[in-house]
Amino acid sequence: MKLFVIGAGAIGGTLGARAFRDGHDVTLVDADAAHVAAIRRDGLRIEGPVEEFVVRVPAILPEELPDTVEHAVVAVKSLHTAAVADLLRDRLAPDGYVLTVQNGLTADVLIEALGRERVLASFVNIGADLMAPGVVLQGNVATFRIGELAGGPVTPRVARLAEVLPYAEATENVLGYLWGKEVYGAMMWAGAVSDLPIAETLERPEYRGVMTAISEEVLAQAPVTVEGFDGFEPDDLPGSFDRLAAFNRRSAKTHSGIYRDLMVRKRKTEVDEVHKDIQGPVFDRVVEMIHDIEEGRRTCEVANLDELARFVAVRTG
Template structure:
């Protein structure tokens, strides 16, 4: 692919929190033309004054990057060839509407997000300008201008795939850029890959946030590993009911088992082993600790709604949703004692099996 701009594409990162900022910093260090577009005013100011700092497991990097606040998007005159969208799944539609006037006619939007956001992106910018993506990186940000990334390049993983077959030939050019921060696989079935990531997200994100524990601690808590696996099993059933295939993600070998539940276990084990540390907090727990809502409906709710459409139920994911919404309403606090609320739902399922 030949970019319109001599020397490479003009790139925007829309959403430069923990994930977006660390990936964008790698792009900037590679000499690419990158602009950050962000909704946190203090973060924008910190980047302008001190650059973006990324603390990695064994090193720290800092780089200067142009940073714009959302209110400055209307001032953009030169369109972007490539936009990496790294906002919460529930912010996808408005973020795409915001940036679409600044996207080149043949520009592409890459949704580096949790959830099945690719269709929302396509509804705004068009399927021919949409690239779906899967991301596996653990990071956190609590101080403006500073992100803490727990995966260096060797354990950062992405998958990319176009929605429109005519766009698929352009994906490799985007993948080559994204290899600056990690390993990238190109797939012609991004929908199935995103479902596989949603399967593991359903198991880990909210279930570990409800007891207010790091992911590894939640998985070790009595009864919780069974809860988390069952949430993943339900998500896998939803994926298959929706027409997705069981495909390898996060660098795992080709699928050799005909047992979908066993593959859920394998994905979950790989995330715990390779892509998280002892103190890793899921993005959902970070959201709650910041007073923000998490992607409950977009992950566990997606499982519940999908299975309902096919005449099936997802009792564990439903219970995860119910408890999570009680926490977000302030009627419950996220704390270890909440584990029993989820374990009760799992035990009711186990008794029926």
């Protein structure tokens, strides 16, 4: 399998580097010219407590993609999904397919451009960050599931991808995992309005009301049976918060990618893409706060989380 990983940042870089080191034919594709140049010059460096290594993996810009692509992994931020769909629209081979490893429910954008039968989905909970051009931090090892969007028995192509990509396992209910990630992600969005580490936002008793309310909002909208992972169990939210806090304390990644987008990289987050799939009074308020931070009317601080806690307390009486 010749695999193009489109988006060589945190997750794309981690998966691509390890698959390449395992002997697979991988090419990284990224729109960041400095990142591509650094990988070409020095290789891609994976740092962190899991393992540190450098791979001399091929890296190209999007315009350097060949005319025909058989297999691709889409690992860009969700707000760039449409651009990748356009990039692949006339390139994807008739019997080819793509796997999205993105946050959120992004498959519909790819399906519209490529066809439902050529899109696979996955759930990835590995903690990773792009630290500098050519450098990715892998903070932990966590759940990674691949499956057909329609569910059902594992197909040969899903099984093959699970063999090629590190940490991956096949599943018959990938949407269930994705909706579980939506619940966990909602907690991360709420926590990102402050500057507290992930584990602290999950374990502090004064924020349990926020985490419970926003989780219940998402669970109420899930159209499938939600799957548990890495300590999260949809039918045990109080225990999930404790277990997820412990899980995050074991990771070298202390703050979410959302927080890094807001306070380190100073760039627009994926919140509007997520908001298309999830609505509700608490999440709507979080989205307003994220917009305020993006546009300079707020900064990430505990006062925002305290305000959110008061909002939830008033709503719940």
